[in-house]
Amino acid sequence: TQLLEQSPQFLSIQEGENLTVYCNSSSVFSSLQWYRQEPGEGPVLLVTVVTGGEVKKLKRLTFQFGDARKDSSLHITAAQTGDTGLYLCAGEGNAGNMLTFGGGTRLMVKP
Amino acid sequence: DVKVTQSSRYLVKRTGEKVFLECVQDMDHENMFWYRQDPGLGLRLIYFSYDVKMKEKGDIPEGYSVSREKKERFSLILESASTNQTSMYLCASSLAGREAFFGQGTRLTVV
DSSP states (O other): OOEEEOOOSEEEEETOEEEEEEESSOOOOOOEEEEEEEEOOEEEEEEESSTTTEEETTTTTEEEEEESEEEEEESSOOOOOOOOOOEEEEOOOOSSSOOOOOOOOOEEEEO | OOOEEESSSSEEEEEOEEEEEEEEEEEEOOOEEEEEETTTTTTEEEEEEEEETTTOOOOTTEEEEEEEEEEHHHHHHSSOGGGGGGGEEEEEEEOTOOOOOOOOOOEEEEO
């Protein structure tokens, strides 16, 4: 089993603050995906990173894949209340199509 | 739009009952997954299938079985439901190496 650990598990911040969520593993992944899940819904893909060292930006969200393809981070600049949700990272292993999820980071952005 | 449909949003079953959770996708995806989601534990993979009649155990297959007789349908079976199987169950589908699309989830309560 390829384990993905996310930190922090919970984060409560004020609107306008910056934050970073981490996703770490001792295993190498062929790609890593970040999802956001709202209550009562399934997770929805935000981004996929494939190349070691890759950085992708999605408006105020910046995603980075570690050089060794074992870890990733999600940085949110000037958080808004609409960013509130559960953020999940998921890694695709080298041995096939299996997608392994981290434990998630529950973000609460207060007005 | 890709659609992944789970047969029930909410389900209440008695201990010892045989439970079927159905999932259908309409995008001809070869991969289909069943996860359960519990607070603090993230999404844990129960089973996944990469082709018709093909299945692979995930991290927590005990107490569950699956069936994939047709490409679009992936069923999760609880042979004899127990209270510790009370959870949110999420089905997903994907093409190899691509994002996973999730259903809205089935919240199962075993009493």
